[in-house]
Amino acid sequence: MDIAARERTSLRVAGPDAGDYLQRMVSNDVEALAVGEACPALLLTAKARVIAPVVVLRRGDDDFLVLTEPELGETVRALLTRMRLRAKCEIEAEEHSSLLVFGADEGFATDFGGARELLDSGLAPTLDAEELERRRIEAGVPRWGHEIDDRILPAEAGLDVTHVSFGKGCYPGQEPVARLHYRGHPNRELRVLELAELPEADAELVHEGKAVGRVTSAARRTDGSVVALAYVRTEVPADAQFELAHAPA
Numbered sequence: 001m002d003i004a005a006r007e008r009t010s011l012r013v014a015g016p017d018a019g020d021y022l023q024r025m026v027s028n029d030v031e032a033l034a035v036g037e038a039c040p041a042l043l044l045t046a047k048a049r050v051i052a053p054v055v056v057l058r059r060g061d062d063d064f065l066v067l068t069e070p071e072l073g074e075t076v077r078a079l080l081t082r083m084r085l086r087a088k089c090e091i092e093a094e095e096h097s098s099l100l101v102f103g104a105d106e107g108f109a110t111d112f113g114g115a116r117e118l119l120d121s122g123l124a125p126t127l128d129a130e131e132l133e134r135r136r137i138e139a140g141v142p143r144w145g146h147e148i149d150d151r152i153l154p155a156e157a158g159l160d161v162t163h164v165s166f167g168k169g170c171y172p173g174q175e176p177v178a179r180l181h182y183r184g185h186p187n188r189e190l191r192v193l194e195l196a197e198l199p200e201a202d203a204e205l206v207h208e209g210k211a212v213g214r215v216t217s218a219a220r221r222t223d224g225s226v227v228a229l230a231y232v233r234t235e236v237p238a239d240a241q242f243e244l245a246h247a248p249a
Contacts, residue, residue, distance in 0.1 A: 002102040004127040006117070009073025010096045013080065014063040015089030022056060022064055025083065027154070027177065029165040033058040040111035040163045042154060043079060044173030048180075049150050052076050053163065055110050055117065065094065067117070069144045096120055100132070111162065113139040134219040137227050140192045146217045147190055147229055153177075155186045156231065188213065188231045195226040197244065204245040205230055211245065212236050 013022055023031045028041035038057040042050055052072040057065040068076050073093070080091050100115040101107055107118035114135070127135075142148045142157040153176075154160045160181055180186065191213075193205075198220055205213040213232035220226050232240075 001104040001106075002127050003123050003125050004100045004102075004115075004129075004132040005125045006098045006100050006112075007070045008067050008096065008098040009070050009076070010094045010098075011066045011068075011073070011077055011080070012063070012092050012094045013066055013089055014060075015087075016062055017087040018062050018064055018089040019058075021084065021087040021089050022066070023169065024171055025080065026054065026056060027164045027171055027173070028056070029168040030056045030058065030064065031168075032165075035060055036108065038108040038110065038117070040109070042159060042163045042173075043076065044154070044171070044177070045150075046172050048153055048173035048176040050148055050152055050154065050159075051079065051150070053111060053144060053148060053159070055108075057108055062089075065096075067096075067098070072144065099123060099125065102127075102135075111141070112136065113141050113162075130219070133217070134221065134227065137217050137219050137229050138192065140190065140229065142190060142229070143217065147231075153180065153186060155180050156188055157190050185234060187234060189234050190216075191230055191232050191238075193228045193230050193242070195228050195242075195244065198226050199228065199244050205232060206243040206245050207236055207240050212240075212242075215244075 026041035107116035110117035218228035
């Protein structure tokens with residue numbers, strides 16, 4: 001079992017209306033969770049732009065833990081508090097240590113492909129941050145501030161597959177998410193690429209003389225090869241060869 005530390009902000013949402021309230025706020029079906037289960041989800045604007053990716057853990061019938069990135073903790077807390085209105089639930093911060101575990105059944109489902117998340121275990125990490133980043137990129141897992149920000153639509157990052165339920169009730173951003181899913185397709189998509197060199201941040205990808213995408217994350221493997229995540233226009237073939245250019249500031 002491989003173990004990596006993960007920085008998290010955690011918010012407790014608990015009370016008689018907690019499940020119903022979160023169900024109306026996030027993109028995934030949290031009411032379907034059994035106690036001890038979790039699912040990744042999104043908080044979205046009305047136009048389906050990402051406010052924050054979250055993982056929702058059900059700890060009891062009326063007790064949920066919402067986990068998000070440290071830099072988004074206050075954004076999520078303020079949004080959930082502002083939109084609560086008459087819902088009978090409390091929203092407050094909690095302190096937890098979080099680990100990602102690979103190759104084990106411990107913990108709960110999370111937003112990192114191939115891993116599960118474990119809270120307050122006391123286990124010592126066996127992977128450093130550099131190795132974790134390489135695994136993230138190879139697994140095609142988008143990260144806030146790299147592949148996910150307020151310009152991204154869920155389908156562009158593949159989040160409509162992992163973070164969205166198309167059978168649940170309404171939530172902010174549901175209509176454009178469903179419309180794109182059933183009636184259209186995104187103009188760009190997130191791909192895992194093999195590169196000949198380590199690119200600069202936000203480097204442009206060129207195919208047949210045209211700029212067709214940009215690199216969002218990259219890491220060097222122990223054998224010297226480079227793996228990267230990039231947004232590429234959907235009409236570009238999956239086996240296309242790219243050249244690297246550098247996007248202007």
